[in-house]
Amino acid sequence: MEITIHRLSQEEPFHLRATNDFGNTVDIDGAPDIGGNNQGMRPMQLLLTSMGTCSAMDIIHLLRKQRQDLRDIKISVKGDRVDTHPRIFTDVHLHFDLYGTLEAAKVERAVSLSVEKYCTAIRMVEKVAKVTYDYSIHS
Numbered sequence: 001m002e003i004t005i006h007r008l009s010q011e012e013p014f015h016l017r018a019t020n021d022f023g024n025t026v027d028i029d030g031a032p033d034i035g036g037n038n039q040g041m042r043p044m045q046l047l048l049t050s051m052g053t054c055s056a057m058d059i060i061h062l063l064r065k066q067r068q069d070l071r072d073i074k075i076s077v078k079g080d081r082v083d084t085h086p087r088i089f090t091d092v093h094l095h096f097d098l099y100g101t102l103e104a105a106k107v108e109r110a111v112s113l114s115v116e117k118y119c120t121a122i123r124m125v126e127k128v129a130k131v132t133y134d135y136s137i138h139s
Contacts, residue, residue, distance in 0.1 A: 015039045044079070044087070047125065052077040052094060054121040058114035059096065066106045072099040079129070089129040094122075096135035104137060111135050 008015045014030030030036025052075040063070045074097040081087045115133045
């Protein structure tokens with residue numbers, strides 16, 4: 001796995017683009033108070049995004065294997081950070097909203113397996129931050 005990152009222009013010094021092996025891209029930018037222009041996600045936002053999307057993929061996969069009718073999934077990921085540098089996360093909370101005709105026990109198993117065992121991004125962050133989660137099922 002390799003990611004390449006390059007700056008898009010000298011006029012916008014913090015506007016960067018990351019590209020993966022397949023040519024997919026994501027834009028990253030800094031906050032205006034350091035000279036960014038909000039042209040992309042910030043690095044720590046990407047970390048939270050990685051946690052949520054990694055877990056979502058696990059849950060979708062697990063529920064498919066259990067033949068559950070998952071019609072949609074939405075994830076909210078909130079992170080609290082320390083005020084001094086390095087501004088690491090101290091707490092991260094994931095909330096999953098799952099939509100469809102779903103058996104509660106199967107949802108509980110899929111969500112807990114993802115958050116507590118399978119999601120690599122969460123496994124890494126939990127080394128420095130408390131990670132909690134909950135979920136809601138919507139018919």
